[in-house]
Amino acid sequence: MLLRRDPRKKAIIERALKPIEKLLREMQDDGKELTKLKFKKFQKTHFTNCTCAQCLEAKRKNDPRKRGILEDGFKVFVGEGDPNED
Ligand SMILES: [Zn+2]
Numbered sequence: 409m410l411l412r413r414d415p416r417k418k419a420i421i422e423r424a425l426k427p428i429e430k431l432l433r434e435m436q437d438d439g440k441e442l443t444k445l446k447f448k449k450f451q452k453t454h455f456t457n458c459t460c461a462q463c464l465e466a467k468r469k470n471d472p473r474k475r476g477i478l479e480d481g482f483k484v485f486v487g488e489g490d491p492n493e494d
Pocket of ligand 1: 454455458459460461462463464475476
């Protein structure tokens with residue numbers, strides 16, 4: 409059986425969807441074709457020469473996934489391109 413979702417988490421998602429909906433409407437108004445819309449998770453970490461505490465720890469553990477994060481979220485693909493060939 410599925411665990412019930414935390415209602416606070418659900419409220420956060422619902423709030424987050426509003427600006428996303430607004431952006432998608434703006435894209436439609438700009439004439440973007442959204443029928444082939446795809447979302448892909450996206451993350452951008454600090455540069456390899458970064459010396460912040462998180463990056464140093466990542467280097468020490470030899471795990472680049474532990475590096476500091478600059479951007480975290482998703483990208484929206486509107487065209488024919490394959491979002492997996494980035
Ligand atoms: Zn860093």
